[in-house]
Amino acid sequence: MTLKISVIGIGYLGAVHAASMAELGHDVIGLDVDPARVAALQAGRAPFHEPGFEELLRRGLASGRLRFTTDYEELAHADVHFLGLGTPQQADGFGADLSHLRSAIASLAAVLPARDGAATLVVGKSTVPAGTSRSLAATIEQVAGVRLMWNPEFLREGFAVQDTLTPDRLVYGVPDPDVEDDRVALLDAVYAPLLEHRVTRLVMGYEAAELVKVSANAFLATKISFINAVAEMCEATGADVTDVSRALGMDDRIGHKFLRAGVGYGGGCLPKDLRAFLASAEEHGVGEAVGFLHEVDAVNQRRRARVVTLAAEMLGDLAGRRITVLGAAFKPDSDDVRDSPALDVAARLLEAGADVRVTDPEALAGAARRLGPERVVAGTEDALAGADLVVLLTEWREYRDLDPATTRRLVDMPRMIDGRNVLDPRQWREAGWEIRSLGRAAAPRGVPSPEATPSVLVPA
């Protein structure tokens, strides 16, 4: 069945969702308040880097089943409206800022016609604190025939298209899961091609659906900070965290994913969702139950500071020293720089007086906005020229595959901090580099530490 669908808020989540819904055969209109974003999408240009998205977008536009607008009036006759609005951290606290959602709901309510027959479904996809759906439903369901569901999104940037078209589960939040509800059948009709491929669909109460998403992100952040806390212990004891995590992950109750020690998590989701979870738990009087998440956040911040300490251990005074930061995006295969550990570390190095250059295969514009255009260099080779220290902070394949001998010829001094544990320190040391990795000793036992014998370091 072809449905008329709108997607409100066409950022990372919404744009991919809109193009994916067109791919499933629906007639889709995407809306945003940002005219530049709408114009780019309507012209078939992805406003962000996401593998496979531009092809999907162009296919949707060419099919005639996908278009974009800034005008809420054009949404009035859709059967299903998805909400893809941002829920950033509040400017003055840990809580989620729901103002974009509330404003979109008000704009939508103003144009929706009252319907007596078929229901109009509004489906929230944003990540929100428990209790949000019920409070938004009280507003939007005042329009006759309108029903609200919450259907949190689990896509990962870098895999957004694949995750939207082949999700590992669909979660439907409804006001009362024990009551037969025709809104479930309507959302099933939207996702019919996915359900035919046996994607598991779970129906639950609004608050459970909201909590699935925030607790998933809090859990992932906890797993990353756990191995990073172990990394701190490794640094104190001389153990190698990559040995520990390799062996730990072999226990299938633990698993390898999100168990790589490094400079920690960032992006537009994990940091703010963890903090929103803390704020929401406190509002509900159960702050103590999740108090450990404060420490998860603190471990994550300490790893960023640790990179700066390591740089100072290697260079002494950082003032005026040329440092090349490899990576600006919060993770590879994305140009998203929201709360990027790489840019945070770069900013801290700048504050310490270093002469910092940042490069990234896709996120140069975001880096320039945060650090200033004079700090950004396109192309790895140009960025490496003249470096006293290289700091790898986003594990793009291009950086993981760097050859130590070739790279050595580009820099002034062969010093490297591997903030993601993706380089083989032995190989780099053999090529004459002083390399430090988070959670690993300065040099393997029995091998003289380069900083103990700085004379081994010769300009390249």
Ligand SMILES: NC(=O)c1ccc[n+]([C@@H]2O[C@H](COP(=O)([O-])OP(=O)(O)OC[C@H]3O[C@@H](n4cnc5c(N)ncnc54)[C@H](O)[C@@H]3O)[C@@H](O)[C@H]2O)c1
């Ligand atoms: N990015 C991800 O990987 C991801 C994954 C899962 C869930 N989420 C959640 O999805 C939500 C959206 O995240 P995102 O990364 O796509 O954010 P985003 O900032 O990229 O997109 C939000 C869009 O909403 C638009 N907008 C703001 N106010 C509006 C209004 N009143 N009417 C219409 N449009 C409006 C903005 O211009 C922007 O384009 C968040 O709650 C996030 O936590 C994101």
